[in-house]
Amino acid sequence: MAIHDKKISRRKFLGLSTGALAGMMFSPGLSTLVRAGSGPVDPVPAGSRQFIASNCAMCVNKCGIIGEVVDGKLRKINPNKKHLKSRGMLCAKGNAGAALPYSSDRLKTPLLRTGERGEGKWKEISWDEAFKYVARNLADLKKEYKNRSTVAFASTEGFQEEFYYYLVNSFGSLNTVRHPTLCLSSNIQGWSSVFGVYPDADLKNAEFVIMLGSDRAQALITPDSVDFQRYKPKGQKLIVLDPRFTETGAKADRWYPVKPRTDQAFVLAMMHVIINENRYDKTFVETYTHGFEQLREMVQEYTPQWAEGKCEIPAAEIVKTAREFADHAPRSVIYPGRRSSFYTHEVYVRQTYAILAAICGCWDTKGGVVPKSSIDLDAHNIVFPFFMETRERMDKEATNLLKDVVPSAVQCPMIGTGLPTDSCAFLSEKDGSWISFREAVLNDNPYPVRGFVCFKQNPVQAVPNTAKTLEMLKKMEFICVIDQQMSDTAWYADIVLPHTTYLEGWDPAHSLSGIWPVVAFRQPMIEKMFNTKTMFEIAGGVIHEMLKIDSLWDDIDPADLTTFKKDIVEDVLDKPIQDFIRHQVKSHPGGWEQLLKEGFFTTEGGRPRYGYTRKPGFRFKTKTGRIEFFNERYKSAGLFPLPKYCEPEVLPEKGEYRFLVGRTAWNTHTSTQNNPYLWEIQKENALWIHTDEAGKMGIRSGDEVIVKSHIGAQRIKAYVTEKIRPDCLFYVNGWGRHSPWMSRVYKTGASEAEILDDVLDSISGSACMHETFVTVTKA
Amino acid sequence: MRQKRYTIVFDTQKCLNCKACTVACKFENEVPVGDDTYRIWVTEQPLQGRFPHLHQAFQPSQCQHCENAPCEHVCPTKATYRTPEGVVLVDYKKCILCKACMAACPYDARFVSEHHGAVEKCTLCAHRLEEGREPACVETCPTRVREFGDLNDPDSEVYRLLISRSHYRLKSEKNTRPRLYYLI
C-alpha cells in the first residue's frame, strides 16, 4: 500500500485564538505522522477551530483548561499544560465537562412549580416573570416576618458565588450557610489554632509524608494529587492511615488500617516518642512556639503501647514512624488534607497534627507544611445598605440549641469541658453550620425562617439526615434554587432558575491561594445553548425587580439606597462583567490579556515563597502571636487548650458497623453522577464490606443488602472486599437520587445523606460523617 | 529523515486509577458512551495479600501497536495497517466488519464502532501527532503514567526510561512484539 508523507498545513488550524497551544504545537521530537493514501482515520476536525483557555468548574480545584471548539461546538477540553496549580493535567470530571452544555437533562429555562412540591409539575416562564416572582416573594417574606433573616441563603463555592452574595446582601439576610461545615471547617479550625492559618503541604519536596484519612489518589486536589506521585522526590516515603485500603493506601509504603476515630492516638504517641527521645526541633520550638512544656507534660501518658491499644497499630510501627518523621524533618509532612468532617473531636485531631508538624519544625520551609500565599486582586469598593429589619444569624442567637436539639453532638466524654454545648464555639460567620442551622430552622429558634434560596448546593443529598432537610424545606413558604441541573433540592423548589455552565459564560477572577498561587477566571468557549443566565445576570435581574418594590427599602437610610443604586447596580451589575474582571486585575499589568490568552496568571514567576512567617517580627494569627501548642483562645472558651485524647463515649454495639464516607476520582459530591461519561465509569454505588463479615452473613458481591442506621435505611448492592476494616462499612455518595431529571442515577443505588446521623462538631460547627453506626442485612 | 518509532511507556506505579485518560480518549476520538465502546481502559489488578497486608496495582492499557500485529495479519482487506512509525491504524472505509481482528487481538483492544461503520481502536491519537500534540491520554494524566515519544531518538524520555529501567510487554509469549512498554 502506498504510504506517503502528508505534511500538515499550519493553516489548517490557524483558527487558534490563543497562543496557549502554539508553543507546544510544533515541539521538537514530534513530527508529521504519515498516513495511508486512502481514507484518513480520525481526521483532524475540519471547520473553524479555536482553542480557548479557561478554568474548570467540575469540582473545587479550578484546573487550567483549554477548550477545542470546532464550528462553535466544544469538541474536547484539554488540560492547560502551563497551569501552575493543575500542573498541566485534567481529570475524568474535567474532561467530562465537555458534555455539560449539551446535556439533555440540563435546566434550559426558568421553571415555576405548578403542582405540589416534589410532584414534578413545572411551567416554563420567562426570566422577567422569574425575577418578578423572586423579588415579590422576598418582599412578602420581609413584610410578613419583619426580619430579613427569615430568608436563608445557601450556596457552595464557585467564582459566581461572589454575585450570589450581591443578592444576599442586597436583601440583607444574615442567614447564609455554605459548604465548609460539610467539608473542612474543623480542619481549618484545628490547624489555625496552632499556626493561625490553614496551610498546604509541599509534597513536591517532602521526603516523608503521613496521610491520615486523606485519599489524594481519588479525592483529587491540585496540585497535591499530582505532586505526591508525579513529582515526589526519589525515595519519598508515604505512610497512609485509613480504615479503607484506598488507592492512596495502594500507593503507600505502609498502609495502616487505623481503627476509626483513633488517628489522634497515633499522632499523640508519635509526639511522645519524638519529645522524649529529644528528636524535636529545639531551636524552632524555642523561637516560634508557645506552651511546649505543657505539651511535653500532656504527651507523657500517650505512650506507643497506649496508642496501640487505641488505634490497633503496633507500638513498634508507631515508634518507627515517629523516628522517621523526625529524622526527615523539616522535609516531613503530616498532611493537612481537606475534608475533615469525620468526628466530633475533629478540631482537636487536626490541632494534634499541626502540633506534630510544629515540634519538628516542618513549617514554612521546603518540603514541609507551608502557609498558603495568594495574589492580591483589586476589590470593588462597595458597601451594601444597612438594613434595620435584620436579626442576627440563627446559629448565633439561638439558645441552648445544641444541647436540646442536637443530642447526637455530644458523643465525647468531656462534655462541658472539651466541646461546647450551647452553640458552636468558632463558627465562620458567612459559612454557618449546616447541622445547627437546620436544627434552628426546624425549631424556629430563635425566630422563624420561611424562605430558602439555594445556589448550586444540594442539601437534600449533601447534608446528613435527608429526612430533616426535607422537613426543613416543608417549613419554607418560598424556595428558589439556582442550578445547572435539576438537583434533588431543586426538585422540591417553587422556582428553579437555570444557571449558565462555566463553559458558556464569564466568571470573575479569583486568587487561588496555595504554595503556588495563581489568579484564574473563566471566559466563554461557546455560545449559550439555552435560555440560562449566570449568577451575575440573575443577581442584577432580581435586584432590579426588588428596586421596583418600595417595601423592600423602607428600613434603610435613603442615602444608602442612592449609593446602592449607583455603586452596585449602575457601576457593577449594569455593566458588562468583563469590566468587573478588568477592574479586579488592574494592578497586574498585562494580567487581563494574560487571562484571555492563558486563563490564568501568576506573579514572581510562580515560585513558592518559603519562610516569610519565619522572619523576625512575624506575628502568627494566634492570641500570643506565636505558634501555639497551648491554645489561649480555647482556654478562654472553656475548651481543651491542649489536644487531649478524646475517648468516644458511644461505641458501635454488637452487629453494628461504623459507616465511612469517601470519594472517587470521577465524581464531585452529588453533582456529576448524571454526566454520561462519568456515569459509564460507575453506574451505581456499592457497599464495601469485609470478606469475613460478609461471609458470616452469607453476603456475596452483587447481593442486595439493606444498610440501616437509626436515621434511615438504604438498599444497595454489596461489594465484598478485603479493602476495608471488618468493623466498618462504606459506600460513596451520589446515588439514590430524588430528582427524576438526574435520569441516569434516579433511584439507583443508595444515598449517604439518608442514613447519616446528623452529628455535630460543636467547635467548628462541622458535620461529623463518620459517627454513624449501621447494621446490614441481606435484602 | 530518520524514521520515527512511536511508543508509549507506562509507569503504572504512578497510576491513581482516576480514569482521566479514558474520558479524555472518548472525547478526543469521539467514541460514544457505551460498555463495549472504549479504546483505552484502566484495570484494577487483583488485590494481593490478606487484610491488613494488601497490595494493588492499577494498569492502564490500550492497543499495544504490535510490530507483529495479529489484527493486521488477519484483516482480509488491508483495512488494518501499520504506518512506518509503527502505529497500527484502521482505514474505516476498507473495513468490512468481519471482526476477525477482534477475534485475533490478544489484548481485546478493538470494538465495533457504529459511528464509523468499522472496527476501531486506539490510534495513538494520530491526528494529534500530525499537529505535534501528544495523545490525549498521555497529556491529560495527572501523574504522567504514560510517556509518549520516539524510540529512535536517544534524547527522548521514552528512550531514556527504557534503557534505564527494567520493563516488560503484555503477553510477550504471543510474540506480537508490542510497541507499548510497561516499567517495573
Place this chain on the structure above:
Amino acid sequence: MAIRIEKIRSLIRINRDVPALPFIIAGCLLLALGLVGVVRVFVQGHEAVYGVTRQVPWGLLIATYAYFVIISTGLAFIGGLGHAFGVASFAKMSRRIVMLAFVVLLAGFTQIGMELGHPFRLMYLLLLSPHFSAPIVWMGLFYTVELVILGLELIVIFYPSGVNHRLAAILGFLGLLVGVIATSNLGFVFGSLSARPFYHGIYFPVFLVISGIAGGAALLMVVYNIVYKLKIPETYKGAMKSLERLMGLSVGVMILLLVWKVLSSLYSQPGDAYAAVMTLIAGPLAPEFWIGEVLMALILPLGMLVANRGRSMAVSGIAGLVFLVGMFFTRFNFIVAGQLPPMRAGNEGAGVETVNGLMQYAPSTGEWMIFALGLGVFFFLYFMAERFLEMEIHSKSKHLILTTESTERHGKGRQMIPSSSCSSCSSWLK
C-alpha cells in the same frame, strides 16, 4: 431458440409424488421470519439486533455460516466422488447432490452476508485490496469459486440436451477439490488465531472437512427419505448404503478428532484452551456439548448406523437428521467456547464483564431470525426444485452415467461416456 426453450421446458414438471409442498410452505414461513430479521438489521443496525459483543465478536451467524457452507462442500465432495471418481452409486444422485450443494451454499452466504457489516465492500475489496496473508481472503476466494463451480455443474447436469459427462467430471473434481480447500481455509480462519489457544491449530480445518462429508451424507439420506417417503427405491439403496458408510466413517474420525482435541485441551490445564474446553465439559455450554454435540452428532448417529447396519433406510435417514442437528452444535460450541475465555481478565475497570472468569454469549432473537432466513432459503429453493424440476438421472448400467429421460425421449442425447477410474475408487464405498 424455440427448441432450446422446449428443452428447458422439458426439465420442468410438477412432481406430485414428492412431498415438497409442506417444506416449501415451511421455507416460506422461515423466509418471512428471516426477512423480519433482515429488516430489523437494516433499521436498528447489527449492533442492536445481534447478541455478539466486543469480547465475543463471532456468534451464531458465524456458526450457521460454517454449518451451511461445510455441508455444501461435503455434498460437493460426495458429488465429486460420483462425478470425477465415477462412484456410480453417487453419480445417480448427482442432480440432487449438486442442487443441494448449491442451495445450501447460498443459504450459507445469506448468513455471512448478514453477519458482515459491509458484505458488498468485501466483494470489491477482495479484488482491489486483497490481503493474501489473511485466511478470510482465501476462504472467501475459494467459496466464491466453489459457488461458480457448483453453478456450472448445475448447468451441466441439468443440461437439457444431456450431460456432458467429461465436463461434469472435471467440474465435480474441481468442486471436491475447491470445497475441501475452502472448508479447510474456513477452519484456518479459526486455526490461525494464536490469541485463542482453543482455536489455534489444525483441529478445526480437519474437523470441518470431515464433518462436512458426514453432513453432506446425512443430508442426502434425509432428503432421499423425504422424497421417497421413507421408501427408498432399490436403485438408490446402494448409494444409501455407501452414504451410511461414508457418514459412519466420518463420524468415527470426528470422534477421534474431538477426543484428542478435548484431551489435549484438558491435559495439564493449558491456559485458555483448558478454560474453553471446560465451558463445554462442565461450563455454560455443557448441555450443548453433551446433548447437542456428543450425543446428537456422534454417539446417537453412529450408534444408529452401526445397529442398523444398512437394514432400514429410514433409520439411516433419522440418523442423518439427528446428526444434522448435532452438527449445528459442533459448530456453535467450538466457535463460542473459543471466545469465552476473555483476552483480558474481568477485573474492575477492565470493561470486561465475566461470570466465573468467562465471557457470556447467547444468540439474540435477531440472530435466530437470520438463521431462519438461511434455513428458509434452503427449504424454499431446494423443495421448489424438487417440486418443479426433474431431479432423477436414470441409469442403465453401473459404470455409466446415462442420459436423462428427455434425451432418451428425443433420442439424440450426447454420447454416453464411461466414467474413468471408477472401479478403484468406488469399490471401498459400496
